[in-house]
Amino acid sequence: MDGLLQISPGLIIWTLVNFGLYLLILAKFGYKPLRTALERREQTIADALRSAELARAEAQRLLANADEQRKRAHAEMVELLRDARHQAERIVAKAAEEGERVKQDKLREAEREIERMIADARASLQREVAELALQATQKLLAQHLDGEQHRRLIEQSLAQLERAN
Amino acid sequence: MSSSDTLTTQHAHAEDIPPSQVIPHLLQELGDHHELNIAFTTSDVLPVVLYDGGKWHFYRNTHTMEQAGAYRLVKGHIVRAADGGSPTLDLSVTNLVVFQWIGMLVVLTLFFVAGRRYRRDPLAPPRGIQNALEAIVVYIRDEVVRPNLRSERLVRRFMPYFVGLFTFILVLNLIGLLPGMHTATGAIGTTxxxxxxxxxxxxxxxxxxxGIKGWLHHLLGGAPVYLAPIMVPIEILGLFTKPFALTVRLFANMSAGHIILLSLIGLIFYFRSIFVAPMSVGFSIFIYLLETLVCFLQAYIFTILTAVFVGLALGDHAHEHDEHHATA
Incomplete structure (x- = not known):
């Protein structure tokens, strides 16, 4: 029993020497490389995490940008379409108006032409009738000329013609 | 007949020991020896170093020492042959010193093996021994040292000490569990x-x-100055009870398991019956497993208590001091 509970100064000194030596060797050749590697790895992982975070933010930004652009493009497209439709409508309306105007012009021209032709026809008919009447008169005059009565007749028919005109 | 011969005889013929002497003999075995006792063999090869009467005495082993005639080995102790008194200082390389060397060698080898891998590829994921050591180191750093030392500068400076403390105790505890080996941490001298x-x-x-002023101020334990007559002696006592508690805790834990194991096995010898054996062996296995747990636990407790005591001794100054350094 005394062997177990005995405090041996020799063992204490030897342990101090051994432990001190052990600490020296461990700190210099065992722990230091481990700590260096550990710190380097922790640094690398931290860097990787940070750069991943940065990349994520950048991607987020790009995505937002792209979305913005897409929205703008869409709005632009809608605007263009509306413009085009308006323009088309305006053109169609203008064309219709033009057509109407041309049609009216043509109609008026045709009317004028017809009136002119009617006038012409009437004039030539008058001449013709006058001619015929003159001839007929000459013939009649040649057969028997009954002065006043005939002259009245002729005048009457002329007046009639005049009215008809 | 020298007592060294008696010891060797006892080892050779254990059945010659009377039953009443079994436990004392086995307990004697737990302690330190001047003979190398490893893997069930005892060899008288350890050098004897004595400092006595202002002179150093070196002998190749206890046998040559006894032949020289000045000293004798009585019950494992070296005494002067002339008057039976102990030498001033017995600095002999003892059995447990050798076991400390073995433990140191084991851990350092493991660290070297791991270190080689770091040199080859520092960024590779850790494997095997390297991984185990890293787990221990990182755990000690993050759970034991950092919360107590607080300042990163101190953590960096004192990490080797705490890693060394933990691994040293752990490996000696574990070596003690191997059959035919001794537990260096089961001796008060080591602890x-x-x-x-x-x-x-x-x-x-x-x-x-x-600073010395801050340290002395801590001896007040935060109490008003007029309580100094009471507080200072208590705190001074506390300075020494802390390491004393560390000493006894580790020693007692490591010895207790062994003593229980010896008692259980000793029952077989007391009863001189094979039928006691199953119970003894069954309980021994249980205690053995418990001891495995205790090996890790006590290494951890010794380390964390040291860290906690450091934290207590620093008080709240660690942070302030760090800031001073930062601004300086």
């Missing part, structure tokens, strides 16, 4: 030496960080 280093680290670090 006392470790506690002395803890005492030096605790107070050295405190004085270095908060």
């Amino acid at each position: 006392a030496a470790l506690a002395i280093t803890a005492f030096l680290v605790i107070n050295g670090l405190a004085i270095g960080e908060i």
